[in-house]
Structure formats: structure tokens, C-alpha cells
Amino acid sequence: MTMPEKYSNKGPGHPGEFEIMVMLAILRLGPDAYGVTIREELEQETSRTITLGTIYKSLSRLEAKGYLHTRTSEPTAVRGGRRKKLYHVSVTGLRAVNRSLSDLWSLTRGLDLGWETS
Amino acid sequence: MNRRSRIPCSIRLLLRFLLPLSEREYFLGDLEESCALSRGPDRKASRGHGWLHEVAGSLVLRFGHRHHHKLQSDNQEGEGDGMFREFLNDLRFGIRTMRRSPGFATVAILTLALGIGATTAIFSVVNGVLLTSVPYPEPERIVRIRECNLTYGLPSFSVSPMNFSDWKTRSESFDFMTAYTTRRPAYTGGEYPENLLVYTVMEDFLELFGAELALGRGFTPAEFEPDNEQVAILRYGFWQRAFAGKPDVIGDSIILDSVVYTVIGVTDRNWQPINEVDLILPLRPEPRWASNRHEHWLTSIARLKPGITQEQAQSELSNIAATLESEYPDFNTGWDVRVSSLADNLIGGLRPQLLILLAAVGLLLLIACVNVANMMLARALVRGSEIAIRMAVGARRGRIIRQLLAESVLLSFFGAALGIGLAWLGIEIFRAGSSSVSSPP
Known part of the structure; x- marks a missing residue:
């Protein structure tokens, strides 16, 4: 008996909670998503203190799973003459985010969690 | 282009060492930019975070980087993480x-x-x-007791049944004291006649050696009395060989030297006596023993009481031997007792x-x-x-x-x-x- 593709352990699997947050931050930032801006976006929206190392770990994993594409910018003085690595979410990444959020949404249906809809 | 770094030199060197090469430039660039815009660790230092926090974060990244390789290798070769793959390559x-x-x-x-x-x-x-030469419970407490007579040039000799009987009655150092001898009776019940190796044993033999039985029971005190029914306990190997492991062998008869013995038990497969015997029979006293202490033919084994040393037992038995010497000067003059551990006795020199x-x-x-x-x-x-x-x-x-x-x-x-x-x-x-x-x- 074969497992449905959705739940199979083969392939990159489901993104974790923090990985979803990182991908959502990248989607919100558009073309200017790199380490500094992603961290600021997450810290502002989630009230968490996040190190660059944590961000880069997730970015590295997401890239390895094929959820992110990257390109590099030109070096800038403010960065000590170093380049930026800019990220954008791939089609696979978009599908993964959609699937995970859809699953979460399905699970919350019928629950009264005290949310206030805007 | 302003190349002056806001990251302290020591931190920069540490991060260079910790960060994976593929991410080093971008990570350090981001950190530099955060410092320049006052959004980095130097700002956070006042809140109790700071450079230490970022270095700890880079450790997470390094660990995560290894995991990243694991993901790749899982998909490609299924050979585990980098270090293990390197070891396999080596x-x-x-x-x-x-x-x-x-x-x-x-x-x-x-x-x-x-x-x-x-x-x-x-x-x-x-x-x-x-x-591990003595496969019995608490082997350090098992001793062999022999007689000796240096006048006759006998430093170690077998035991006279009547002397053994007196030791057993008078000593207090032992939990069990038993004696046995071996015989080679003729057995004709098999496919061909043969001489079996048989132990004839006194009371407490099975108890002393911690022998467990696969079938039946041990000897009762009555079975050591003359004129009662002759009984035998089979060794596991002999039961398999002569009776083909017959489960209802208890009560069967076996004829040795024309005497009929009733089988009352079978020893456990793992129980190992000192000699590779086939059967164990009870040794019954004979009237001639009482009149002649000159006959020395028993092997005596005893189990010391807990806390009693070999030397204490030796001293007690020597005293008894001296008493017996004065009581039976015709037989016991010059005879003493030697107590030694069974393990030393088996190994010898x-x-x-x-x-x-x-x-x-x-x-x-x-x-x-x-x-x-x-x-x-x-x-x-x-x-x-x-x-x-x-x-x-x-x-x-x-x-x-x-x-x-x-x-x-x-x-x-x-x-x-x-x-x-x-x-x-x-x-x-x-x-x-x-x-x-x-x-x-």
C-alpha cells in the first residue's frame, strides 16, 4: 500500500512552523528579502528576538528543500563591501506554505480560540 | 567605500571560524549592516543581548548547516551525515x-x-x-576435606567412612558435609553392554552442589538406609542416551550389576558434577565400616557456613582428628585432616x-x-x-x-x-x- 503523496516521508516534507514564518516574511518583503530585513520583519510582527544565525539556518534548510530561490546583489559600503543574498519563494515553496496553512485552517474550523476577526 | 568594520575584531574572527563558507559573506554583511543602522548586537547589548547572542546564533547555523548536508545526502545517497560519509569514504x-x-x-x-x-x-x-572453574553457587565456600598421615608418607589421602561420620557429627563449621565415591557398574539395558560411571553419594550431596532436577525428586533420608528400595537419579545426558529423553521415565527400572534400581529423578541439563558420571546412587552404610577405620576410600566435600573461614574449619577438624586419634589409637594414630578449597583442588598445581x-x-x-x-x-x-x-x-x-x-x-x-x-x-x-x-x- 502506498501512502498519499501529501503524507509521504519521501521528498522535502512539510515546512516547520518557523520555516513557514520565514517564507511568509519573504513573501511580505517582496524582492528586498535578505537576512536583515527578514529578521526585522519577523521581530516586528511576532515580538520575538531572533538571531541572524537562526534566520540563516532556516533559510539554508528552505533553500535545500527547494522552497526558496536566491540571487546575490552588488557589494555595498554599509555592509563592509560584502554582497547581499536575496531570497524569493519558489513555486514549490508557495505550494508548501499554502498546504500547511490550509491544513492548520482546516484544523481550527469549529474551534472557538478567542480570535477577533478584523 | 567605507571598509571600517563595526564588528569587533575578535568576534569577526570567531564568526569567520564558526560560519560555513557558503553563508559567511552574507551573514557578516548582514551583521555589519545591522550595526551600521543601529539595529544590531551593539544596540541589543543594552537589553542584555548582544554579540554573545549572535555568536550563539552562528553556532545554531553551523549545526543547521550540517543538517542541511544531511538533507541533501538523504535525498542523494542515504548514507547519513557528513562525518559518517567521510568515515565510509576513509x-x-x-x-x-x-x-x-x-x-x-x-x-x-x-x-x-x-x-x-x-x-x-x-x-x-x-x-x-x-x-570460573567451579560452576556451583558460592564456590568459595566449597572445600574438599582429605586425610593425611605424614608418618606413612601420605600428605593427602582419601577419607575413612567412620572418620567422616564423626567429623560430620562433631563439627559446626559447615552447612553441608557430604562424601562420595565412584563406581563402574555393568549396564546391560542398552544396545550393547557397558560400564557406566556412577557416583554413590552420601546425604546432602545434591544440596551442597546446588543441583537442580529436570524431572522427579532428590534422595530422601530413608533412601540412605540399608534394605530400602534401591533408587537412582539419572544425569541428563544418560537420560537422553539410554531413555531417549522419555518424559515419564520416573518409576522405570534400571539394572546395574544385576541389581534393580528405580529411577526417581533426572538432573538438570546444565548441572555439571565434578566427574562426567551417568548416574547418582545413594551410598548406604555397611556393617564392616564400623569395625575398620583403616579403609580410606571416600572423597569428602563440604560447604562452609557463611562467615567461617577455611582456616577455622581446618582448626576445628584438626582438633576432632586429634580426639579421634586418642579414641581409636589402633586406627587413627598419625592421621590428620587437610581442608582446601575445591577450586584449588581441581586446578591442582x-x-x-x-x-x-x-x-x-x-x-x-x-x-x-x-x-x-x-x-x-x-x-x-x-x-x-x-x-x-x-x-x-x-x-x-x-x-x-x-x-x-x-x-x-x-x-x-x-x-x-x-x-x-x-x-x-x-x-x-x-x-x-x-x-x-x-x-x-
Whole structure:
């Protein structure tokens, strides 16, 4: 008996909670998503203190799973003459985010969690 | 372009060391930018975070980076993380190196195998003989009691039944005291007539040796009285051989020297008496014993009470022997008692020889190891250029050491495998050549 593709352990699997947050931050930032801006976006929206190392770990994993594409910018003085690595979410990444959020949404249906809809 | 960094030099160096090469530039650039815009660790220092936090984060990244390789290797080769894959590569390379120089590999493996094989074989024998030779509960409490008469030039002799009876009655040092002798009665119930080896034993024999029964029961006190029904307990092996392991053998008869014995029990498969006997029969007193203490033919074994030493037991029995000497001067003049541990008794004078042999093979293993180490050193000199090339193309010192260690592990593995085979062969040879060693003198 074969497992449905959705739940199979083969392939990159489901993104974790923090990985979803990182991908959502990248989607919100558009073309200017790199380490500094992603961290600021997450810290502002989630009230968490996040190190660059944590961000880069997730970015590295997401890239390895094929959820992110990257390109590099030109070096800038403010960065000590170093380049930026800019990220954008791939089609696979978009599908993964959609699937995970859809699953979460399905699970919350019928629950009264005290949310206030805007 | 402003190249002056806001990251402290020590932190920058530490991060350079910690960060994976693929992410180093972008990570340091981001950190620099955060500092320049006052959004980095120097701002957070006032809130209790700061550089330490970022260094800790870079550790997370480094760990995550290794995991990233794991993800890739899971999808590609399924061989685990980087370090394990490197070890497998080292082993493969080690095998190729061994195949390139079969002479070195063969001599090194044979040297190790001989050392390991000889040491393992001798240690197995010493372990079996010296350390675990008495397979009974609390063997240190089991002693053998013999008589001696230096006037007659008999430093160790069998025991007279009546003297044994008096020891048993008068001594207080022992939980159990028993005696036995061996017989070779004729058995004609099998496919062909044969002489069996049989223990005839006094009371407490099975209890003293902690013998468990697979079937039936032990002897009752009444069965040691004359004129009662003759009974026998079978050894497991004899039950299998003569009765084909018949489950309802209890109550069957067996004829030995024309006397009919009723089977009342079968010993447990794992119970091992001192001699390889087939049957155990009760020893019943005979009237002639009382009139003649000159007959010495029993082997006496006893189990010391907890807390009683061998020396205390010896002292008590010597006192009893002295009393018996005065009571029966015609028979007991000059007779004393010798108490010794059963283990020492079984091993006899073999202990020093075995220990010397163990030390000798230990040295042999040491010599084998030194020889192989020398050979590997000489070989390392020959491989100097190969190692230099590998370092020149980027191999780190640790990587080279790991590779050489992997080759040593391979040699040791093959040497040990062959050595275990040789040890097995050696033990079989010992076993074949020393089947009589376990019998008491």
C-alpha cells in the first residue's frame, strides 16, 4: 500500500512552523528579502528576538528543500563591501506554505480560540 | 567605500571560524549592516543581548548547516551525515590502499591475528580454569576435606567412612558435609553392554552442589538406609542416551550389576558434577565400616557456613582428628585432616603455569602491536609524498589523521576477525588435549 503523496516521508516534507514564518516574511518583503530585513520583519510582527544565525539556518534548510530561490546583489559600503543574498519563494515553496496553512485552517474550523476577526 | 568594520575584531574572527563558507559573506554583511543602522548586537547589548547572542546564533547555523548536508545526502545517497560519509569514504580508501600493498596488509593482519588469537585462546582457558572453574553457587565456600598421615608418607589421602561420620557429627563449621565415591557398574539395558560411571553419594550431596532436577525428586533420608528400595537419579545426558529423553521415565527400572534400581529423578541439563558420571546412587552404610577405620576410600566435600573461614574449619577438624586419634589409637594414630578449597583442588598445581602462560601471550600481543606500529611508521614515511599532496590540495591535518586511523581500524578489524578464528582453533586443541584436567586427583 502506498501512502498519499501529501503524507509521504519521501521528498522535502512539510515546512516547520518557523520555516513557514520565514517564507511568509519573504513573501511580505517582496524582492528586498535578505537576512536583515527578514529578521526585522519577523521581530516586528511576532515580538520575538531572533538571531541572524537562526534566520540563516532556516533559510539554508528552505533553500535545500527547494522552497526558496536566491540571487546575490552588488557589494555595498554599509555592509563592509560584502554582497547581499536575496531570497524569493519558489513555486514549490508557495505550494508548501499554502498546504500547511490550509491544513492548520482546516484544523481550527469549529474551534472557538478567542480570535477577533478584523 | 567605507571598509571600517563595526564588528569587533575578535568576534569577526570567531564568526569567520564558526560560519560555513557558503553563508559567511552574507551573514557578516548582514551583521555589519545591522550595526551600521543601529539595529544590531551593539544596540541589543543594552537589553542584555548582544554579540554573545549572535555568536550563539552562528553556532545554531553551523549545526543547521550540517543538517542541511544531511538533507541533501538523504535525498542523494542515504548514507547519513557528513562525518559518517567521510568515515565510509576513509574505509573505502583504506581497502583500496590495502589492495595496492597486499604484502604489508597480509603481514600486518597475520601478526595481529597471531597476537590476538593466542591471547584470546589462553585467556579463555585461564578464565575457564582459574576464574570460573567451579560452576556451583558460592564456590568459595566449597572445600574438599582429605586425610593425611605424614608418618606413612601420605600428605593427602582419601577419607575413612567412620572418620567422616564423626567429623560430620562433631563439627559446626559447615552447612553441608557430604562424601562420595565412584563406581563402574555393568549396564546391560542398552544396545550393547557397558560400564557406566556412577557416583554413590552420601546425604546432602545434591544440596551442597546446588543441583537442580529436570524431572522427579532428590534422595530422601530413608533412601540412605540399608534394605530400602534401591533408587537412582539419572544425569541428563544418560537420560537422553539410554531413555531417549522419555518424559515419564520416573518409576522405570534400571539394572546395574544385576541389581534393580528405580529411577526417581533426572538432573538438570546444565548441572555439571565434578566427574562426567551417568548416574547418582545413594551410598548406604555397611556393617564392616564400623569395625575398620583403616579403609580410606571416600572423597569428602563440604560447604562452609557463611562467615567461617577455611582456616577455622581446618582448626576445628584438626582438633576432632586429634580426639579421634586418642579414641581409636589402633586406627587413627598419625592421621590428620587437610581442608582446601575445591577450586584449588581441581586446578591442582596448574595455577602458576597458567598465569605465566597468560603473561607470556600478553607480551606476545604487545610485541605484535609494536611490530605492526613499526611497520605502519615505516609505511607512513613511504607515503609522505602522498600525504603532502593531499594537504597541498586542501586536506586538513585532522582529515589526514582520520584517514590513517580508518586504515588502522581496518587492519585491526581483519586481524581481530582472523585472530578470533585462531583462538577458536586453539581452544579446541586445548580442550582435546586436556580432557582429564578437570578430574580431581
